[in-house]
Amino acid sequence: xxxxxxxxxxxxxxxxxxxxxxxxxxxxxxxxxxxxxxxxxxxxxxxxxxxxxxxxxxxxxxxxxxxxxxxxxxxxxxxxxxxxxxxxxxxxxxxxxxxxxxxxxxxxxxxxxxxxxxxxxxxxxxxxxxxxxxxxxxxxxxxxxxxxxxxxx
Numbered sequence: 001x002x003x004x005x006x007x008x009x010x011x012x013x014x015x016x017x018x019x020x021x022x023x024x025x026x027x028x029x030x031x032x033x034x035x036x037x038x039x040x041x042x043x044x045x046x047x048x049x050x051x052x053x054x055x056x057x058x059x060x061x062x063x064x065x066x067x068x069x070x071x072x073x074x075x076x077x078x079x080x081x082x083x084x085x086x087x088x089x090x091x092x093x094x095x096x097x098x099x100x101x102x103x104x105x106x107x108x109x110x111x112x113x114x115x116x117x118x119x120x121x122x123x124x125x126x127x128x129x130x131x132x133x134x135x136x137x138x139x140x141x142x143x144x145x146x147x148x149x150x151x152x153x
Contacts, residue, residue: 028089031087031088031089031091032088032089032090032091032092033091034088034091035084035087035088035091035092036088036090036091036092036094036095037091039068039091039092039095039097040095042068042071043064043068043095043096046063046064046067046068047060047061047063047064050063050064065096068095068096068097068100069096069097069099069100070100071097071100072096072097072098072099072100072101072104073100073101073103073104075097075101076100076101076104076105076108077104077108081097081101081105082101082105085098085101
């Protein structure tokens, strides 16, 4: 395939190879692992705190989710979560704090355009499809479960 390239294409390919930074996959994986693990450890500590406050077995995970969402949104608002994301990559995106960041960041970026067209419209830019597909999938699975239980058992 390289035989068919023009001299300009060969020059361009050589420039791309020279200017593209080398990936540091191992470093990225280690950073993602320890930051994601730290976020999950904080979540576990929050769950244990909620249980010591006797919030109950069902309420403690809800408390943890709300606290982590609040933490992720707050850190996004003050500009810290972006730095965490640049450092940790997927380690900051996978936990629920990353979802909170992905919802809050577009809204914060477009707040100057007004409450409705800026903040309101951009708030669900990422969350909208996730919530739509999540809710739709849960309804479909629920109906299938009900039908299987009703007709097969």
